[in-house]
Amino acid sequence: MSTTIYPKHHPKYDEEKRKLAYVQNGGSPSDQTLTNHMLVxxxxxxxxxxxxxxxxxxxxMYQEKAIRLCQKSGIFVVEDKEMKRMIENYENELPEHRCGFGMECLWPEWPCGWMLELKSGVWMGGMQGxxxxxINLDL
Incomplete structure (x- = not known):
């Protein structure tokens, strides 16, 4: 799986940051608007x-209209009460930095468990554990 890494000066960085803002809204997804990645x-x-x-x-769930996709933003909106409870439970059970599969994941489109760290001016990457x-971050 190839991973695209967007540094701060890249145009896609702001787009991904805006998507993340929908989800985080104070550090949690409880505003009921979610990206595909977070919903999965x-x-x-x-x-x-x-x-x-x-x-x-x-x-x-999409076919049953428990969630709907906003065509303009590409963000899912949760309509179903059971799904809203699922989101609340997720928030209460997991620390913010862990994904639904129990891994410490980066956001938003990276493989589950992928970690990135800057050490002595060199970007280091690898799976958790x-x-x-x-790694080379040149685009």
């Missing part, structure tokens, strides 16, 4: 399923 994490955590199964469940290796 919440469903995965709540139903105790892997990412693929969580995506299937999300698709079914594995050795961090130097």
């Amino acid at each position: 994490r919440i469903i995965g955590h709540s139903a105790k399923v892997d990412e693929e199964e969580a995506r299937k469940m999300m698709s079914k 594995e050795e961090m290796k130097p």
Whole structure:
């Protein structure tokens, strides 16, 4: 899986930051507007399923109109009371930095468990629990 990393000066950085602002709203997703990535994490955590199964469940919820997609922003809006409870439970059960699969993940479109760190001016990256290796962030 290829990962695109957007540094602060890149135009996509602001777009991703705006998407994140919808979700964070004070550090939590409880405003009921979610990105696809966060919604999959919440469903995965709540139903105790892997990412693929969580995506299937999300698709079914969309068909049943429990969630709807805002065409302008690309953000999901939660309509269903049960789904809203699922989000509240997620917030109460997991620290903010952990994803629905229990990994310490970066936001928003990185592989689950991927970590990034700046050490002595060199960007190091790797999966959680594995050795961090130097990576090239040039676009």
